[in-house]
Amino acid sequence: MSPEATTKTTYRLPIGPIHPALKEPVAFEFEIDGERIVDVRVSLGQVHRSVEWAGMRRNPIQILYLAERICGICSYCHPMAFALAVENIADIEVPERAEYLRVIQAELERICSHILWAGVAAHEIGFDSVLFLTWQMREKVLDLTEYLTGNRITKAITMIGGVRRDITKDMVPKVTEALNYFKDNFEKLRHIFLDDKTFKMRSQGVGILTKEDALQLCACGPTTRASGVKKDVRLDQPYFAYGDLDFDYVTPDILTGEVNGDVYDRIIVRLLEVKQSIELIEQCLDLMPAGDIVSEPKIAKLLATLKKVKGEGIGRMEAPRGEVIHYVKLDENEHPYCWKVRAPTYNNILPWIPMLRGEQIADIPIVAASTDPCMSCTNRVAIVDSGKKYELNREELHKMSVEKTRRLMK
Amino acid sequence: MRFSMLPQVFFQMFKKPFTNKFPAKYIPSSTTKFLEDVGAGRVKIIPPVETPIDFRGKIQYDSEKCIGCKLCIKVCPTEAIEYKEKEKKIKIYLARCCFCSQCNDVCPTNCLSMGNEFLLADTDKYSKDLIVE
Incomplete structure (x- = not known):
């Protein structure tokens, strides 16, 4: 027998279950051949916080604030999807003005999330000056969010049947001023992300997800749109006031004329969506009618109505990362009988497998980050090489990624 | 483009830092003592962002x-x-x-x-x- 046949040439590289780059625990097991990734296995369920269980012991108003804490970045779409589900059950009519206000908040969150993602992506490939530029812009978005809702992150603006805070006439100039700032800076950001050689080197042709794979694996949000699948809940099943607004699916071929489904395409989609969100907020400010912002201002009365209803409801929303679904069942009780949350990252995990196959270890951070996963990842990566076990922590993995950028720059 | 970030970085070098240095420019070695001093009027406190x-x-x-x-x-x-x-x-x-x-x-x-x-x-x-x- 030849030595090739007897010696195992691949080795295993477990990453996870804790990794701060990806915010939530997930465990990977890579099959490595030298620097190349041959196979990937993902195991989920590393963190169980019993949010749904806790929700079944609270009334719908209390759940709004619990749902807000499912995710720090999607702190608007989770309670809003829950509110949509409850409104679905109880047939609550939302006032027209509230529908537009809800769109404004949702799009603000999208801008914030996508800019934050762009910064993290730049950091993952070792381009830290861009990280600070994006953070500078995000700070303005957070300032605007604070001005409109009172808080920077957990916005506490959702209410079943409307929103809690209005945008009055004297608040509009400040909003338009901030929007103009975003527009000016967006051009700068677009130039750096899409024209810079460093970004192109690290992202073009890396982490490819084909259209077939994206459809088969049910990817959602910008991840699937970057592969050319036209899927967006805002357009497929308009909720809030999205039906009245003028916008279209964002796919990378708008800009480049072709769809590759690589990391570069995902950058394009997210950046173009930032611009789209700015335009949507402007449209909302123009079209917004006067009127109430909540259908039932007396919360005690609202709670009493919700106590009497029975049925199941579903709330679907296009969160920054994709489609979020909340399922709620009420059975004439103070607390819901059942509450189930499906976050967008759940769908975007399996696409990692075709994306990572054939890439290098140094590409793991940028490819994994490119789906904008809402989950934390590994602090320690243990490389098991011929029985000897040694550990590779997050900093070293990041260092390897930075070194690859330097190598390519030469 | 190779160095598209460079002009921005140079521009940033000459800008005033955005951070509001609350409560003091440098972290006081003892916060309690610092607050006592502020109370007695010996040092000035930098006010927080409104x-x-x-x-x-x-x-x-x-x-x-x-x-x-x-x-x-x-x-x-x-x-x-x-x-x-x-x-x-x-x-x-x-x-x-x-x-x-x-x-x-x-x-x-x-x-x-x-x-x-x-x-x-x-x-x-x-x-x-x-x-x-």
């Missing part, structure tokens, strides 16, 4: 107006409010409060409101500053 309108800070409670209807206890997501059976008033533990101001919205007599105070860090979660009654 809070926006309708900021959700420390809860203000007007116990005179409270009728003890328990609605705030019902809606509080963190169960931070305790009912005092004898006096028929409430007690709010700020260490648990998530500052959503839902109790303010539900209150029929408007006895609760959100203040502007945000410096609420404490080593003891039952300290006097963190209990509103």
Whole structure:
């Protein structure tokens, strides 16, 4: 027998279950051949916080604030999807003005999330000056969010049947001023992300997800749109006031004329969506009618109505990362009988497998980050090489990624 | 383009830092001593960034107006409010409060409101500053 046949040439590289780059625990097991990734296995369920269980012991108003804490970045779409589900059950009519206000908040969150993602992506490939530029812009978005809702992150603006805070006439100039700032800076950001050689080197042709794979694996949000699948809940099943607004699916071929489904395409989609969100907020400010912002201002009365209803409801929303679904069942009780949350990252995990196959270890951070996963990842990566076990922590993995950028720059 | 970030970086070098150096330019070695000095007028404190309108800070409670209807206890997501059976008033533990101001919205007599105070860090979660009654 030849030595090739007897010696195992691949080795295993477990990453996870804790990794701060990806915010939530997930465990990977890579099959490595030298620097190349041959196979990937993902195991989920590393963190169980019993949010749904806790929700079944609270009334719908209390759940709004619990749902807000499912995710720090999607702190608007989770309670809003829950509110949509409850409104679905109880047939609550939302006032027209509230529908537009809800769109404004949702799009603000999208801008914030996508800019934050762009910064993290730049950091993952070792381009830290861009990280600070994006953070500078995000700070303005957070300032605007604070001005409109009172808080920077957990916005506490959702209410079943409307929103809690209005945008009055004297608040509009400040909003338009901030929007103009975003527009000016967006051009700068677009130039750096899409024209810079460093970004192109690290992202073009890396982490490819084909259209077939994206459809088969049910990817959602910008991840699937970057592969050319036209899927967006805002357009497929308009909720809030999205039906009245003028916008279209964002796919990378708008800009480049072709769809590759690589990391570069995902950058394009997210950046173009930032611009789209700015335009949507402007449209909302123009079209917004006067009127109430909540259908039932007396919360005690609202709670009493919700106590009497029975049925199941579903709330679907296009969160920054994709489609979020909340399922709620009420059975004439103070607390819901059942509450189930499906976050967008759940769908975007399996696409990692075709994306990572054939890439290098140094590409793991940028490819994994490119789906904008809402989950934390590994602090320690243990490389098991011929029985000897040694550990590779997050900093070293990041260092390897930075070194690859330097190598390519030469 | 190879160095598209360079002009921005150079521009940034000559800009004033955005950070507001609250409470002092350099971290004082002893915060308690620093605060004593501020009280005595020996050093100046750099004021914090102003809070926006309708900021959700420390809860203000007007116990005179409270009728003890328990609605705030019902809606509080963190169960931070305790009912005092004898006096028929409430007690709010700020260490648990998530500052959503839902109790303010539900209150029929408007006895609760959100203040502007945000410096609420404490080593003891039952300290006097963190209990509103």
